[in-house]
Amino acid sequence: MxxxxxxxxxxxxxxxxxxxxxxxxxxxxxxxxxxxxxxxxxKDLTLPGFHHDVCSAVxxxxxxxxxxxxxxxxxxxxKWLHPEIPLAHPITPGHAVVLYQSLSQTAAALGKDAPRYRRLFEPLVKNALDLYSDLLRPAAIPTNPLAAARFGIPAALPATLLAKYFSTPEARALFAGNAAHSVIALENPFTSAIGLMLQMSAHVGGWPIxxxxxxxxxxxxxxxxxxxxxxxxxxxxxxxxxxxxxxxxxxxxxxxxxxxxxxxxxxxxxxxxxxxxxRHGPGVFKIDYALNAPIPWRNEACRKAGTVHVGGTIDEVAASERAAWEGKPSEHPFLLVAQPTITDPGRAPKDQHIAWTYCHVPNGCTRDMRPAIEAQIERFAPGFRDTILDAHVLNTEHMEHYNPNYIGGDVVxxxxxxxxxxxxxxxxxxxxxxxxxxxxxxxxxxxxxxxxxxxxxxxxxxxxxxxxxxxxx
The missing domain is CATH 3.50.50.60 (FAD/NAD(P)-binding domain)
Known part of the structure; x- marks a missing residue:
């Protein structure tokens, strides 16, 4: 053997x-x-009974x-748990764009961009299983060349360029937030790939925890x-x-x-x-919160979402990601926020909650981003600071100490x-x-x-x- x-x-x-x-x-x-x-x-990173994900969460x-x-x-x-809404992205304090598991529901919510959204994503969702097999592997001849081309051609574009396919600020911001998971400046080629993959996946298997x-x-x-x-x-x-x-x-x-x-x-x-x-790219500054109440988002959809992209318009998201890529911490960082206790209340004591959030920062950056992160959340959820019972903070050095493979805080x-x-x-x-x-x-x-x-x-x-x-x- x-x-x-x-x-x-x-x-x-x-x-x-x-x-x-x-x-x-x-x-x-x-x-x-x-x-x-x-x-x-x-792990229990904050108070007893609050169970936080150290890195991946959704x-x-x-x-x-x-x-x-x-x-x-x-x-x-x-056991996979699915929130009522996979993702919400507030653009202004009271207004958010929503990524539903239903493609039709998402398209309908995008108004005049609905036909374009369906035209881009329906073929991808229809051929998702073939695409997963072709994309989640080393380079090879695709099993479904037509589906691979329908994904690959737009995927090669910078996210800021593909976002212009849409005309509404909602559709553009939604795509920019998903593309930001690439952790490089959105003006770079191929940054559209992760945005397409994540939005397609929301309509196929959801964004569960x-x-x-x-x-x-x-x-x-x-x-x-x-x-x-x-x-x-x-x-x-x-x-x-x-x-x-x-x-x-x-x-x-x-x-x-x-x-x-x-x-x-x-x-x-x-x-x-x-x-x-x-080469390793931007790192993360991460905070885990123990809360005495859910995050008080002004927009109702954000309160039901497992994940919230906090960053406003496409221009704001792109500026934040460009800053981290160019070695400058953003004063108004784009945030990924997960709300596990929306669907899994057992991860905190009764009537209490946890929140998981991070922003991208330059590789190796040790600047304290907590004030900027909390200001961003407060912008869309006034009163957030009043819900905080405790917080656990990890900068890029802490992340690399936790896992030596996260060089400079690069977790991807x-x-x-x-x-x-x-x-x-x-x-x-x-x-x-x-x-x-x-x-x-x-x-x-x-x-x-x-x-x-x-x-x-x-x-x-x-x-x-x-x-x-x-x-x-």
């Missing part, structure tokens, strides 16, 4: 281990922390992922791994490749730069140089501009393999990139299986 050691227990590390175990490999996951999960952990790609769907996480204890927090995803994956006789060892940091036990393959769910450190004596210098030149696995998108992590020829035939990379720094979908780990495992097909199972 071939053996594999997986370093890191994030979603990609766990899915890599599961896929190899399914193929008859003996798999062991090594995790440096005392809890598994990487970016999918839930999971449209979790329900979209072809591999996670095949694992049937729900039968292993995971896991009951009990993101740790529930990790628990379900570990349950599956153990059912396949896979093992996980906590409190086992790895600092040097040559200290690892012997195995047929080693898969690293870590950043390229950390791979270069750990494997400095086991990879060629030229390749190490490429890993060290891998590296810059996704056109240059690095086409060379992630160093080459498209075989993005998971390295010059050492036993060492592989399976983190979000490999295709298809960031997000809790596990597909980086899945495709890395497929690469390992293919390259070791001569190893007897």
């Amino acid at each position: 071939p053996t594999a050691i997986i370093i890191g227990s994030g979603p990609n590390g766990l899915t890599a281990a599961i896929r190899l175990a399914q193929a008859g490999w003996e798999t062991t996951v090594l995790e440096g922390s005392d809890t598994p999960g990487g970016g999918t952990r839930t 999971h449209p790609m979790g329900v979209a992922s072809p591999y996670l769907r095949s694992l049937d996480l729900e039968s292993h204890g995971l 896991p009951k009990g927090g993101s740790q529930s995803i990790t628990k379900a994956l570990i349950k599956i791994l153990k059912s396949l006789n896979g093992k996980i060892q906590l409190n086992t940091p790895v600092t040097k490749f040559t200290d690892l036990p012997d195995a047929d393959a080693y898969l690293f769910d870590i950043s390229p730069k950390n791979l270069a450190k750990i494997c400095a004596d086991s990879l060629p210098k030229r390749y190490l140089g490429k890993l060290n030149r891998y 696995g590296g810059v996704t501009d056109w240059r690095q998108l086409l060379t992630r992590p160093v080459s498209l020829i075989d993005p998971y393999a390295t010059p050492n035939p036993k060492i592989f990379l399976c983190s979000a720094s490999t295709p298809p990139g960031g997000g809790v979908h596990g597909m980086c780990g899945y495709w890395a495992a497929e690469c390992v299986i293919k390259k070791n097909s001569n190893v007897a199972a």
Whole structure:
């Protein structure tokens, strides 16, 4: 039986281990922390009884992922909870644009932009399953070329340009907020891709949260791994490749730069140089709140939304993202706000709530963004500060200390501009393999990139299986 050691227990590390175990490999996951999960952990960060997600909180790609769907996480204890409204985006204090799970309802709410919205998104939603299979993988000939073209042509555009396809400030702001998940300036090519993907996904599988927090995803994956006789060892940091036990393959769910450190004596210098030149983009400044009441949004739809994009018009969103990209913290940052207790009240004591929010800041920036964040929320939810019982703050240094792979606070696995998108992590020829035939990379720094979908780990495992097909199972 071939053996594999997986370093890191994030979603990609766990899915890599599961896929190899399914193929008859003996798999062991090594995790440096005392809890598994990487970016999918839930902890009591503020007061007792308030359960916060340390990193990821809302999971449209979790329900979209072809591999996670095949694992049937729900039968292993995971329960997806869907808010009444996936997303609201306030433009003025009393007015918001709403992304409903129903495409027709969303289009109708956009007024004169309704025909254009349907024309853009209906073909994508109709072919979503094919698109997920084609887009959540390394570069390959698409299984549905027409659907891939209908997605890929607009996806290549800067978000600020594609947004002009719409005529209303509502439709433009909605798209800009979704495109801002790319974490680069919206004037860059390919920033439309994540906006299209997220809005399409809202109409296909929604933007759910896991009951009990993101740790529930990790628990379900570990349950599956153990059912396949896979093992996980906590409190086992790895600092040097040559200290690892012997195995047929080693898969690293870590950043390229950390791979270069750990494997400095086991990879060629030229390749190490490429890993060290891998670029990380803006980081995050994150706050988790314990609240004595729901956020008092002036707009009613925002009170029902699992996620709220706080940033106003497209021009305001673009200005905030451009500032972080250019190395300047925004005075009026665009915020991602999640409201888990809208749908999962058990994550806080009775009649109390939690909120999860962050903004993008320059990589490594340690400026205290809390005043600016709270001013933005107060702008659309007067009285918010009065609901705060406690807060837990993470700047970019704290994020990297929590997870050394979040270099400079970058939680998405590296810059996704056109240059690095086409060379992630160093080459498209075989993005998971390295010059050492036993060492592989399976983190979000490999295709298809960031997000809790596990597909980086899945495709890395497929690469390992293919390259070791001569190893007897």
